[in-house]
Structures are given as C-alpha cells and as structure tokens.
Amino acid sequence: MFQTQITDLQLWASIRQNDEPAFNELFKRYWIRLYKTAFQYLKDKETSEEVVHDVFLNIWDRRAELEIITFSSYMLVAVRYQIYNRMRAAKLPLVYVDDHFEDTDFSGYNTGVDKIEEQELLQEMKNYLHSLPKRCQEIFCMSRIDQLSNDEIAMRLGISKRTVENQITIALKHLRGCLKHLASIVVLFL
Numbered sequence: 596m597f598q599t600q601i602t603d604l605q606l607w608a609s610i611r612q613n614d615e616p617a618f619n620e621l622f623k624r625y626w627i628r629l630y631k632t633a634f635q636y637l638k639d640k641e642t643s644e645e646v647v648h649d650v651f652l653n654i655w656d657r658r659a660e661l662e663i664i665t666f667s668s669y670m671l672v673a674v675r676y677q678i679y680n681r682m683r684a685a686k687l688p689l690v691y692v693d694d695h696f697e698d699t700d701f702s703g704y705n706t707g708v709d710k711i712e713e714q715e716l717l718q719e720m721k722n723y724l725h726s727l728p729k730r731c732q733e734i735f736c737m738s739r740i741d742q743l744s745n746d747e748i749a750m751r752l753g754i755s756k757r758t759v760e761n762q763i764t765i766a767l768k769h770l771r772g773c774l775k776h777l778a779s780i781v782v783l784f785l
Contacts, residue, residue, distance in 0.1 A: 603666035611658050622651055625667075629674045636678045646677045683715070723773040727766055734759055735766035 601620070609617035626647060633643035650673045654661065663669045724732050734752070737743045738759070745763070749756045 604664075607663055607666060610655075613658075618651075618655060621666075625670050626651075629670055632671060632674050633678055636675075637681070642681065646674060646681065649677050650674050720770060723770055724766070727769055731762045731766050734762040738763050 601617075603621070603624070606617045606621045606624075610621065629647045629650060630643055633646040634640065637643050637646070650670065653673070724735065727735070734748055737748045737751070738745070743751070745756050745759045748759045752759075
C-alpha cells in the first residue's frame with residue numbers, strides 16, 4: 596500500500612490548529628537544511644543550532660498570524676534573517692555620547708542606529724579595501740569618501756580621467772563581491 600506524504604502546506608494548516616505532531620514533522624523536514632545554512636555562515640555548531648531553534652520557536656509562537664505560502668523559501672529567509680541579526684549584533688561598536696546632545700533634533704529618524712550602521716558599513720568597507728592596490732584605495736577614497744569628482748582626482752594625482760574611472764570600477768567590483776551580503780552597499784555606490 597502506498598503512503599502519500601503530507602505536503603508542507605497541509606502540515607502548516609495543521610500547525611495553525613495547534614497540532615504538535617505536525618510541527619515535529621515540519622521540524623524533521625527542515626532542521627538539517629537550515630542547520631547547514633546557518634553553519635555555512637556562522638561556522639559554529641552551537642550558535643547554528645540556536646539560530647535554527649529560534650526560527651522554529653518563532654514559527655510556533657506566531658503560527659496563528661503567519662501566512663506562509665512557500666515553506667522552503669520562508670524557512671531559508673527566516674534562518675538568514677536570524678544569522679544576519681546575530682552577525683550584526685556581534686559587530687556593534689560602542690556608541691559615544693555627543694556633548695551637543697540637547698541641540699540635536701531627533702524627530703523623524705533614529706540617528707544612533709543610523710550612525711552605528713554607517714560605522715559598521717564603513718569599517719567593513721575599509722577592511723576589504725586594504726586588499727586593493729594603494730593607488731586604487733586612494734582614488735576610491737577620494738571619490739566616495741572625500742566626494743571629489745573624477746576630474747578633480749585626475750588633476751590632483753596627475754593622471755587621466757579614464758584611469759580614475761577604471762580604478763573606481765575595479766574598487767567597486769571588488770567591494771560588491773566582498774559585500775554582496777549587504778544589499779545596501781549596491782544602492783550606496785551605484
């Protein structure tokens with residue numbers, strides 16, 4: 596006699612009705628795949644297990660409100676989100692207090708979070724720039740950090756505008772490859 600396997604959507608419908616055996620079946624189906632994904636990024640067994648357990652715990656806790664259509668995609672996105680949050684939390688620099696705190700207008704945005712994210716991105720970018728040739732680093736920093744035009748850079752360094760453009764292109768390709776996990780880097784440097 597043939598036994599048909601229950602689809603993910605059928606399991607999800609049961610889970611939404613508080614069916615723990617259905618949840619256990621879903622856990623068995625996806626645990627290894629999610630663990631491998633987490634371990635690939637984190638390179639730590641215990642942290643990877645925690646990430647996967649957090650994803651499943653979150654799904655169980657929010658089962659009544661979640662609308663999941665493609666379970667495999669949802670699970671991979673959820674585990675990557677947990678990984679990103681843990682990696683980001685591990686890299687947070689200390690926040691300093693500005694003496695002019697009272698004069699600052701904080702309405703409409705969160706400057707602390709913005710500043711931290713900007714510092715993280717700049718530090719990560721600087722780390723990857725060190726693997727480029729010194730001249731390429733210099734041209735890229737003049738362009739993107741000092742906000743100089745290609746003509747100004749060419750004039751200051753005594754090189755052609757085309758050389759400046761080529762060096763910036765090399766640096767951007769390198770950074771995009773190194774920082775492909777950060778979608779914001781693409782928007783920042785385009």
